[in-house]
Amino acid sequence: MFNLPVVPEQASEFAGPYDTLFWATTGLTVFFTLVVMAMLFVFCVRYRRGSKASRRNPIHTHALLEMTWMVIPTVLGLAMFFWAAYLFVEQRIPPKDAMEVYVIGKQWMWHLQQPNGIRENNELHVPVGKPVKLIMISQDTLHSFFVPAFRLKQDVIPGRYTTQWFTATKPGKYHMFCTEYCGTQHSEMGGYVYVLTPRDYEKWLADGGQKLTLAQDTPVERGKLLWEQFSCGNCHVDKDFERGPSLFGLLGSKRKMEDGSTVVADRSYIRESILDPYPKLTAGYDMTMPEYKTQLTEDQVLHLYEYIKSLGSAPSGAAAASTGGRRVSMAAKPESAGKNL
Numbered sequence: 001m002f003n004l005p006v007v008p009e010q011a012s013e014f015a016g017p018y019d020t021l022f023w024a025t026t027g028l029t030v031f032f033t034l035v036v037m038a039m040l041f042v043f044c045v046r047y048r049r050g051s052k053a054s055r056r057n058p059i060h061t062h063a064l065l066e067m068t069w070m071v072i073p074t075v076l077g078l079a080m081f082f083w084a085a086y087l088f089v090e091q092r093i094p095p096k097d098a099m100e101v102y103v104i105g106k107q108w109m110w111h112l113q114q115p116n117g118i119r120e121n122n123e124l125h126v127p128v129g130k131p132v133k134l135i136m137i138s139q140d141t142l143h144s145f146f147v148p149a150f151r152l153k154q155d156v157i158p159g160r161y162t163t164q165w166f167t168a169t170k171p172g173k174y175h176m177f178c179t180e181y182c183g184t185q186h187s188e189m190g191g192y193v194y195v196l197t198p199r200d201y202e203k204w205l206a207d208g209g210q211k212l213t214l215a216q217d218t219p220v221e222r223g224k225l226l227w228e229q230f231s232c233g234n235c236h237v238d239k240d241f242e243r244g245p246s247l248f249g250l251l252g253s254k255r256k257m258e259d260g261s262t263v264v265a266d267r268s269y270i271r272e273s274i275l276d277p278y279p280k281l282t283a284g285y286d287m288t289m290p291e292y293k294t295q296l297t298e299d300q301v302l303h304l305y306e307y308i309k310s311l312g313s314a315p316s317g318a319a320a321a322s323t324g325g326r327r328v329s330m331a332a333k334p335e336s337a338g339k340n341l
């Protein structure tokens with residue numbers, strides 16, 4: 001008769017623990033509400049005007065009673081806090097072997113991309129039982145990625161990567177929403193997550209994602225194309241040289257900045273340096289690197305990141321200087337190369 005589900009379906013490993021927390025919070029709230037209401041009612045009746053209840057010897061202090069109503073709620077409150085904080089933190093630290101999926105929010109769609117190159121709009125296919133790490137960023141305004149059945153919800157922010165992970169536990173089709181008002185078509189921004197058995201997922205991959213995408217090149221391959229298109233290799237070769245520092249072995253390394261500070265080259269730093277290099281110039285270099293903030297989309301930045309990551313460390317015994325020299329001699333100006341897009 002009442003088809004009114006109180007909580008969504010449970011389809012990820014977080015769903016159970018989150019629901020337990022939800023019911024515990026609800027249960028405690030209801031319990032204390034009833035206790036207060038009941039006492040209110042009893043006292044109202046007992047001490048109503050004209051009642052014969054004794055009003056002599058009113059109690060002004062009662063140390064044991066006061067301690068009880070301070071200590072018990074404090075312990076309960078702190079227990080709820082640590083319990084919730086534990087789950088909150090856990091959902092933000094993905095396991096090392098998690099499959100990485102890029103989530104790019106834009107007005108008004110979700111663009112999702114897997115490491116094998118499969119790209120989807122408003123759809124995501126994942127295998128059951130495998131941890132999936134979402135690396136999310138917005139192309140324009142604030143969005144929020146929400147899959148109720150997974151108990152997964154995270155703001156997707158322009159200019160900053162956010163991460164959450166999940167392990168789907170049940171094959172099926174689950175609603176995906178944008179849950180941050182992001183403009184006139186906000187309500188249409190959404191789709192479905194398809195959880196497949198490992199076998200079906202392999203089949204889906206082999207079919208090229210059921211022809212959902214035309215190009216199947218991986219993010220690294222696409223990054224390499226961009227690298228060539230924007231002539232990044234004119235200045236960034238396998239060794240530091242006068243026009244630009246080497247990007248080999250860049251990821252995770254400590255970089256000295258022109259202002260004397262030190263920065264660890266992570267995903268955010270690399271993104272910032274591609275789009276807006278001047279605030280964090282590598283020590284020893286001038287403002288010769290063009291800004292790409294108006295030329296690259298967020299998914300292109302992610303592709304370039306993947307390519308830079310794939311460079312690893314510098315090839316041993318490479319004649320870096322001569323390579324560099326040769327590349328410089330036929331260098332097109334990076335700015336003009338960029339405009340050919």
Ligand code: CUA
Nearest residue numbers: 143178180182
């Ligand atoms: Cu995107 Cu609402």
